[in-house]
Amino acid sequence: MKRSNRWMWLGLVPFLAMILLFQLIPVVSMVAGSLKSASGSGISFGFYARILQSAYYMQAIKNSLLISGASSAIGIVVGLACAYAITRFPARTRDRLLMLSNMTSNFQGVPLAFAYIVLLGSNGVFTLLFKQWGWSVFAGFDLYSWLGLVLVYVYFQVPLALLLLYPSFYGIRDQWREAASMLGASRWQFWTSVGLPVLSPAVFGTLGILFANAMGAYATAYALVGGNYNLLAVRIGSLVAGDVVNQPQLGNALAVILALTTLLAVFLNHKMTQRTRKLDAVLGAGQQTSPKRRRQPRSWTAAAPAAAKEEL
Numbered sequence: 001m002k003r004s005n006r007w008m009w010l011g012l013v014p015f016l017a018m019i020l021l022f023q024l025i026p027v028v029s030m031v032a033g034s035l036k037s038a039s040g041s042g043i044s045f046g047f048y049a050r051i052l053q054s055a056y057y058m059q060a061i062k063n064s065l066l067i068s069g070a071s072s073a074i075g076i077v078v079g080l081a082c083a084y085a086i087t088r089f090p091a092r093t094r095d096r097l098l099m100l101s102n103m104t105s106n107f108q109g110v111p112l113a114f115a116y117i118v119l120l121g122s123n124g125v126f127t128l129l130f131k132q133w134g135w136s137v138f139a140g141f142d143l144y145s146w147l148g149l150v151l152v153y154v155y156f157q158v159p160l161a162l163l164l165l166y167p168s169f170y171g172i173r174d175q176w177r178e179a180a181s182m183l184g185a186s187r188w189q190f191w192t193s194v195g196l197p198v199l200s201p202a203v204f205g206t207l208g209i210l211f212a213n214a215m216g217a218y219a220t221a222y223a224l225v226g227g228n229y230n231l232l233a234v235r236i237g238s239l240v241a242g243d244v245v246n247q248p249q250l251g252n253a254l255a256v257i258l259a260l261t262t263l264l265a266v267f268l269n270h271k272m273t274q275r276t277r278k279l280d281a282v283l284g285a286g287q288q289t290s291p292k293r294r295r296q297p298r299s300w301t302a303a304a305p306a307a308a309k310e311e312l
Helices: 002-011 013-034 046-053 055-087 091-105 110-120 125-133 146-171 174-182 187-215 219-225 232-241 248-287 306-311
Strands: none
Touching: 002 013, 013 248, 046 055, 046 248, 055 091, 055 146, 055 187, 055 232, 055 248, 091 146, 110 125, 110 146, 110 219, 146 187, 146 219, 174 187, 187 248, 219 232, 232 248
């Protein structure tokens, strides 16, 4: 047994080496580089102070937060409706739609930006076609603006939200709907008082992932607007690998700020996932209790297990 355990630990060496080389060392190097002084010796927070005092870099942070927040909000609303709709389809149709969503959620970067430029750019297919027909659909639309970036981001945010929210709808049991219907509740009352509260941990957790995904998007924004729009990810790329200005220490400081925002979103997802597991455990324990000890709810709003409400 001891020899087999040693061989099992030896099998983890490639994984640990990958974590060390591709995750821990880059993070430590990024943080250490952001804390260096301009002279290269000693520890200093000068680059962070420079960022906080610069209206240019604060605008980049603000623009990234606004675009990420807007695209995440639209993605979560549309993805929630689409995820519920997919659960109503037959199994074969559902599997095909999920496969299509998986493909579109990974279609981003330069190909996505190029596709939007070809279709909705200044000389795009639909732009010129509608202009020739006399339609003013895209008269005031600019793909290379804030609205255009949000539209492009929503393209890969919606299928990602759909894939993450889709399994959560199967946590809503049919018995709850039947009980609410028998007690006189409408469909709207069921979803507002039972369905959405049960889905809320998954919704907020998915929202955190969408926000982190939008904050870290670089290739799509760079291929679409280049340096014409001030975004945090684009500024980091220009400082680290720019041809004109090359300040890797300042880029490291901006990267640390970006990492902190994404870590906050991931932490939110982790807490919501824990809450979802706790809810599932409580509801599962509530179903295993003896029917003699259960109390009959006096109104339909008490149809959800009381133990879950007390726990959350």
